[in-house]
Amino acid sequence: MWLQANNLSYDNKASVRINNGAWINLNNTTCDVAEPGKSYGGIGGGHNTIKMKLALPEGLVLNGANQISFRFNQSDGVTIGYRIIRLNFLNAGGTRLMPASSFADENPATWQAPRPGASDVAAGQQLWRNASLNESYLPNARVLQAKCADCHAQDGRDLKYFNYSNRSIVERAKYHGLSVTQAEQIASYIRSLTAPAPATARPWNPPYQPGPGQDSKPLVEWAAGAGIDAVLDSDAESLPYIFPNGVNEAALATSSTLNIREIPVAMQFLDWKHWLPIIHPKDAWGDEFNNSNLNKMYNGQGSGNTAINLRRSLTTGNQTYRLGASTCQVCKPICRIGSTSGICS
Ligand code: HEC
Structure with missing residues (x-):
């Protein structure tokens, strides 16, 4: 069995059953995870979406209709499941037995x-x-x-x-x-919500994953990235994108631009949910954070004592909040946030 799965974040999180066979746990022993995901730790490793093979007992898969069931075994207190993005069966020669046309994506x-x-x-x-x-x-x-x-x-x-x-x-x-x-x-x-929801933005597609054609897409699609399929299987595969006209100095000249948004890489970026905090500062530090100047500055919340509300200032502020727009009266000339009051963080 061949699987591509998202958020298989620990051994035995998932089990699969074919027809009336036994449940088989998916873990780094039962599954042969494909590179480069395997070297990044396989199941539970650094790549949130991995491809793998699971050897099945002979005779389990029948000619014709088969029932395939997946089970979520237990939560680790962080996640509530996983996604099987693609699956197939391979014959002994490694050929996929189900054509891509057997599957349809929801819209x-x-x-x-x-x-x-x-x-x-x-x-x-x-x-x-x-x-x-x-x-x-x-x-x-x-x-x-x-x-x-x-x-x-x-x-x-x-x-x-x-x-x-x-x-x-x-x-x-x-x-x-x-x-x-x-x-x-x-x-x-x-x-x-009326916020944009591009068709290419899916839970398994890493935000800003680079790939050819990104720059010419509408701006609202940029965060969706080039998709999980744009992630290469090895670093060497980036070469033809860096040197489209063969290896030459001009491609790397300091006077030219190497567009890192359009060059695919073998490093799979984190998917969206892995950017989210598992523990929020409000629960890590409680009132120490709630009433900190930082929370006041960011959110206007709590009893911090700074007058700056960073979010409000960034949305409604004027030139003062643009980098380098003005010079701080106190620590000139190197204020990084454009403060004019000596409040530097
Ligand atoms: C303490 C921070 C925190 C809070 C509070 C929180 N989330 Fe999340 N949320 C996360 C993290 C971290 C993940 C990623 C979990 C994982 O790794 O699977 C997540 C994942 C999700 C997902 C994706 C789940 C999946 O696997 O498909 C949804 C949907 C979601 N949260 C909705 C909510 C809703 C609705 C609430 C409020 C009822 C909420 N979250 C409150 C941090 C939070």
Whole structure:
């Protein structure tokens, strides 16, 4: 069996069963993970999406219809599952037996809110910003100070942009202790957002993964990256992109531009959810953080004593907040944030 899976983040997180056979655990012993993912640690390693082969007992796969089941075994307190992006069966010679045309991708643009009514959407927004959450659904999970809006984009646009499904949002909200109704209200709020959601932005496609053609795409698609398929299998495969006209000095001349957004690399960038904080500063340091100048500056929250609200200043501020636009009266001439008041952080 050949699999490409996202977020298989520890051994035995997943099991697979073919027809009425036994459940087979997916781990670094049962699975042969393809390079370069294997050298980065295989299952549980640095590549969030990996390809692997699983040897099956002879006779398990039948000619004709087969039933393939996947199971999520247990949470580690961080994740609630994994995604099988592609699967196939290989014959002894390594040839894929199912044509690509046997599979169809869902189109996220067709996804509907589970509770589309205005009051449910409004309730979902409230919950996103204010609901009290448990850290996980494991026994004795602590109550968090952080809200969905703290760890994610404040308005939830990250889930919209990367096309997280209703199911994923509902299950994640339940994982944090919310009811099914509340979870569906949050999913409905996310679906209602007008933020962009490019078709190429999917939970397994690493943000800003470089690849040919990126620059000519519309700006809103840039964060979606060039897709998981743009990740190369070895460093050497980058060479023809660096030297499209054969190896020569001109390609690397300091007077020319080597466009790193368009040169694919064998380093798989983190997928979106791996940029999210597992522990928010509000829960790591509590009031030390809540009432810090940093939280006041960033969010306007807490009783920190600085007058600067960084977010507000960046959105509504004038020239003062542009790099190098003015010279600080106190520490001139090298102020990095354009402060004029001597407040330097
Ligand atoms: C403490 C920070 C934090 C809070 C609070 C938080 N999240 Fe997350 N969220 C994360 C992290 C970290 C992940 C990635 C987990 C992983 O590695 O699978 C994640 C993943 C997700 C995912 C993707 C799950 C998947 O595997 O498909 C969804 C959807 C999500 N969160 C929704 C929510 C919602 C809804 C809330 C509020 C009810 C919330 N999150 C609150 C940090 C947070």
